[in-house]
Amino acid sequence: MPQAQPDRGRADPSPEALQEFLTGLAAEIHARADWGKVADYIPELADVELAQFGIAVQLADGSLCHAGASEVGFSIQSISKVFSLACVLGRIGEQIWQRVGREPSGSRFDSILLLELEKGIPRNPFINAGALVVTDELLTGRTPRDALAEIIHFIRAAAGDDAIHIDRAVAMSEQATGDRNRALGNYLKSYGNLKNPVDYTLGTYFHQCAIEMDCLQLARAGRVIAGLPGAPSILAPARARRITALMLTCGHYDESGDFAFRVGLPGKSGVGGGILMVAPGRASIAIWSPGLNATGNSRAGAYAAEKLAEFTGWSVFG
Structure with a gap:
């Protein structure tokens, strides 16, 4: 007998609706201007312009939606x-x-x-x-x-x-x-x-x-972690599950529990201001804003991750 699939709530947004949301989210984040502080203990990162935000979402159907500074390269650091x-x-x-x-x-x-x-x-x-x-x-x-x-x-x-x-x-x-x-x-x-x-x-x-990527590149790379259709076959699904479990429980250091509570998706941050986040089987998400909060995670990026999860209904918790 086929195994019953979990109820994942409302349908995924269309690429058009998602693109409209991302454009509005980028505008909202610039209007909020709550940027945090760059990682100035690494001199090369200290010189990065603070007021920047980019986001890209690779969907399972192959669509890639993005907004803001999504084509600006940044240091992925711990990602x-x-x-x-x-x-x-x-x-x-x-x-x-x-x-x-x-x-x-x-x-x-x-x-x-x-x-x-x-x-x-x-x-x-x-x-x-x-x-x-x-x-x-x-x-x-x-x-x-x-x-x-x-x-x-x-x-x-x-x-x-x-x-x-x-x-x-x-x-x-x-x-x-x-x-x-x-x-x-x-x-x-x-x-x-x-x-x-x-x-x-x-x-x-x-x-x-010190690997440099932009949000478009990082969202595409995350396909193999998210297990999206069409992703290169370079990571066994069982190993991808191991990695996503660790991203959820350990991906944001001493803020990992709060990120899981607020966002509900596996993510890995870096002090360059990036976040790689996955909705397994549904999407790979890259977010970047170089200003950090007190725990070393992107301040605007974490806000954007929470808003995106609210909009899409994506969560590993159903």
Whole structure:
């Protein structure tokens, strides 16, 4: 007997209705002018113009709706952790969970406290310590250039766009100011949970975070996470489900629970102001506004995510 499908409420909006909504949302966000503060601890990000907002939504029927500064490139930062995790799961599968956990942290993304309490096993792959372990695994047995090439190749294939690249200036800026991440790397090394030289892993990680994309590219790349029809077959559905579960529970650091409560969709933020969000089987959403709130997530972006979820009725909770 076929399995009953869950009732997901009202029908999805048409591309035309969604486009009209996004255009109005961009105008509303500019009128609100509640931008937050750019990530000024990374010098290259400190110079980004604050009052910007872009959004793109890739629908299951192939339509791509967008508004605002959706074609302005930005540093994806921690959103890259979604793609590096996808690469590692493809490479070694479930073995990665011997080195990193799957629980929400409730702490800042660069906190060392839990790492000490839990003897060098990061709480999840989306906090910085956990992402360093994932990058270290991807680097093992290869050069940093080869590891970065795998991440870039995956993202380009997912987005169908070979123009996606690393912003070298941002990578160098992070390398020059990355003392907290360097401390995390050395702490992981002291517990035997970093296989490669700390500088190799950190250098690879800084360049990974400096990948530049715009909202259109990111929404297209998210198709493989959302499991949309026509997405490239580069990520097994079972692994996509693992990743979306972690995005929901851990994707916004110590604000993950509040984001899940308000929005109801898996999302991953980055301190460049981006958010990658998915409505599984329905849409891949990219939002960008560089001003951050106190927890390091895009202030206008989080507002937009909540408004989009209200308009569409999309939620993993039915």
